[in-house]
Amino acid sequence: MTTTSRRFKTVLVLCITGLTTSQSLPSSFPQIYSGAPSGDYSPEWQSYFEVTDPLPNVTFPLTRSFAGNLPVQRTGHPNxxxxxxxxxxxxxxLTSNSSNEPWGIWLNGGPGSSSMAGMFFENGPMxxxxxxxxAANTEFSWDTVADYVWIDQPVGIGFSTADEDGYVSGEDQMGTDFLGFLSNLVKVFPSLATRPLHITGESYAGTYIPYILKAYFESPNPPVTIVKIAIxxxxxxxxxxxxxxPAVTVIETYPQLINYDPEVFKYFQEQSHLCGYDVNLTYPQNGTIPTLxxxxxIYDTDSAGSFSSRLQFSKNFKNRSFRSRLLSRFQERSRAEDLRPFAKSTHFRKREERRQDWVRSKRDLTxxxxxxxxxxxGCDLLDEFIDYAINFTFPWTLSQPDGGVFDVYNxxxxxxxxxxxxxxxxxxxxxxxxxxxxxxxxxWVLDFDFTFGALGIPMTFLTDLATNSTANGVGFVFFSGNDDSLIAHRGTEGSYxxxxxxxxxxxxxRKPATPWTDDTGDFAGIIHQERNWTYVLFKGAGHLVAATAPKAAKVFLQQFVFGTNTTxxxxxxxxxxxxxxxxxEDVMPGSDPIFYGSLSTESSTIWPEATRAAWTSFIQTETATVTTTPIPTSNAVSTNSGAVRCAASCYYILAVLTMFLYAFFL
Known part of the structure; x- marks a missing residue:
């Protein structure tokens, strides 16, 4: 492999958080500062909410802004x-009473992530x-396109507040709360009630926004006029x-993950087929994609495969495999125990021998x-190819001393x-x-873990929502970053x-295949529009599209979300x-270099031309099987059911025994 020097800073924020099943939830309440008007909300509150005091370390000009807390109007919960x-x-x-210009809202996901993350690290003015x-971001900030509002929600997230017993129990309550908040917002800024509203967001906002739209259609007198959503x-x-x-298509996009190894690719292809993941998308779709x-x-205690509870992240925003997390726990345990030097040496030697045995078996696939x-x-193929990269593929192998880290977002x-x-x-x-x-x-904290309804259950009302949207002229926009492995575009294409x-x-x-360019004529990705639905795939962007491709993201916002570009x-x-x-095709190839370094990019690695050419030849002739093979119900757990069948129970018991053996007998 060859390396080249390049330096830049990467902005990465956590948009997906783990959940706890039981914890004491804190009470909080809004602060009323001097100058607040009395009585109900009205335009008199504009001068109160206006941000006029200097902001620390902000030495550049900003457009006028307004900030504060507004109630969601839930009975019995004034805080x-x-x-x-x-x-x-x-x-x-924003304060004009005669304006009919469009406006926008931005929401981050989580669930439990503050939308200030989006404002400060993605698409805001600073x-x-x-x-x-x-630093100023006035060139690419989304408020250069329209009046924009970044909102912390649901209640209790970021600077939003909640009574101890006032947190939302699920997405329906979240949608109702959001409309209650909007009803107060339009009292302060009356023109927003009739101006065209575009609700935008990312990640778990892909669940938030449809539920908000559902509440909007169910409301007899909605407070705003929604014309488009963009997720x-x-x-x-x-x-x-x-x-x-999408695991196999992610590997095809970035074969660097498996060292361009055809045999390893065939292995993942086989596993995907056995799990029923090699579904066939047709245009138009002939029948629904079966429930996976x-x-x-054997290590997985969450048999229902819920995304939010299965996928956990370390504090440095990296996905760590189960084995990496387990290894770290054993290291901490051994440091804490008063083991004799010989016993400690034997403990680590045996653990390392078993790890190396696993490494050897995976390397040559014997x-x-x-x-x-x-x-x-099992069918956790995302975790499996991450483990493969960390164990066998440079430069991800450099993270092994830290327990193995991998940027699932980029x-x-x-x-x-x-x-x-x-x-x-x-x-x-x-x-x-x-x-x-x-x-x-x-x-304020970036992420807050709290019990939040029945996460991971597929939404069953999307077609009804689409029918209402068509009748009411509400457009749908879905966009994906091609470098995202957490929520890859293949999953978006199937679900939405x-x-x-x-x-x-x-x-x-028709299959999306139209190129689009940014305002300098550079290729930016794929665009497709039909029947008031738009799909965009960004070239060279990760999960946080506006952070990794800010120029293309702003052009996209101007032309395809707020604009009428018909490309x-x-x-x-x-x-x-x-x-x-x-x-x-199902795959848009990713970039050749992989960047690495500590705190900043110090080098990049590109595989030899001969290796890449051999891979291209292989993948062009490889025939992917697209017929889904049903999995016997004795070995599978439905992803939209909490039921745990016999095999899953056995897996759970075996997982507990395995962890016990690891912890006490290694």
């Missing part, structure tokens, strides 16, 4: 509020650097649908499953560790709190498009902008 920070597109545009300095790398349905089903059956590993699902992983980024990212110092500064009218009853009927037809009638629009038998047959 349930949402925090907002709104920036004007032009001076006076960014916080790793050294806590502030980036959205999580909808069960974990296997968007994290495991998740087969747990002893691997032949015609059966690998019990060490595959070509192998930095370890990342540049420190922390908005809490700025937001919890009392000067900032006062300026943005934030609560003093709590500290092929399994949903909109405009009277199930899915798209990719299907009209009869023609497509505006034409179609490129090379783009009409």
């Amino acid at each position: 349930d509020t949402l925090f907002f920070w709104a920036f004007e597109h032009q001076n006076g545009s 960014h916080i650097n790793g050294d806590y300095s502030m 980036g790398d959205g999580s909808v349905g069960s974990g296997p649908e968007f994290q495991d089903l 059956k998740y087969v747990p590993s 002893g691997r499953a032949n015609g059966t699902i690998d019990s060490r992983y 595959i070509p980024d192998a930095l370890d560790p990342e540049v420190p990212i922390d908005a809490s110092v700025f937001l919890n500064d009392n000067r900032t709190r006062t300026a943005i009218h934030a609560p003093t009853s709590k500290d 498009h092929s399994n949903t009927t909109f405009g009277g037809i199930q899915g798209f009638t 990719g629009l299907v009209t009869g038998s023609t497509v505006t902008g034409g179609e490129d047959p090379t783009l009409a």
